[in-house]
Amino acid sequence: MTVAERKQLTPEIVEFTLKPTSGDELPPFTPGAHITVETPGGAMRRYSLMNDGTAPEEYVIAVKREPHSRGGSVSMHDDLSEGSTLNVEVPENDFELVDTPKYILIAGGIGITPILGMARHLNSVGKPFQLVYCTRSAEETAYLDEVSSFKNAVVHHDNGDIDEAYDFWDMMEKPGTEHIYCCGPAGLMEEIKALTGHWSEGRVHFEEFNAVDVVRDDDVSFNVTLKSSGQTIKVPEDRSILEALRDAGVATVSSCESGTCGTCKCVLVEGEVDHRDHVLMDEEKAGHIMICVSRAKSGDLTIDL
Secondary structure (H helix, E strand, O other): OEEEEEEEEEOOEEEEEEEOOOOOOOOOOOOOOEEEEEOOOOOEEEEEOOOOOOOOOOEEEEEEOOOOOOOHHHHHHHHOOOOOEOEEOOOEOOOOOOOOOOEEEEEEHHHHHHHHHHHHHHHHHOOOEEEEEEEOOHHHOOOHHHHHHOOOEEEEEOOOOHHHOOOOHHHHOOOOOOEEEEEOOHHHHHHHHHHOOOOOOOOEEEOOOOOOOOOOOOOOOEEEEEOOOOOEEEEOOOOOHHHHHHHOOOOOOOOOOOOOOOOOEEEEEEEEEEOOOOOOOHHHOOOEEEOOOOEEEEEEEEEEO
16 A cells, blocks of 8 residues: 555654555455554554545554554654555454444543544444543644544543543443443553443453563563574564564564464474463463564574474
């Protein structure tokens, strides 16, 4: 796809409008859907679609420049301009809106992207919803005017002070017929999970693109040897196996790069693994590894791509 338009929404958030390079019809999608994009740096990243997906002529996404980016968001911000091309996978939806009388939508920061797509859809079909959008400040709030225009929408700025965080208890205390949809930082989603423990199962939905901490503060470097070629590659403490292989020019396949899809599963030949994925069954862990998130627990590893 081609970047047809690039729009700076806030100092750290850019909106990209993508159109097919061939002029072919785009696959439709429903609110909450995402696409997986191969960033200019080679990383695979998921971004929520924000426009109407009934008969789309374009895909619209918004990307925040993450302060500790390992190449995904930084590459999108620094290396993409109007006219640039990207490889994009067809839309998928793990955050589907169910049919219910009313909704509670909760967004934190860049988590507004799937939530805004939902709000636009519900508004267009006349379904009632409440929307709470939490950010640090007005200057850092993408789509501030549009969100503020919705009936029953609240935009809350906490100024980076935990004591000024929005109080959700009044909304959550008495379970109703609503379904809750939440996307945002881990802290926000953990709070909503804690406040809705007494809600009926299946009524609270979360969008979690970053399912695991791919890199942790106590990680150390190690070596990975490829069985087929005998090549040994160093994996730095701040890079995943997948990223180290990519940096070394080794061809790999991947999709989510967050330990949830299973695309990058490789055969483990030798070594002890710190498994961090949400895919492998217990009986598979002795002989396989998800190289997008897992690491050596101690020593080095040998794998077969």
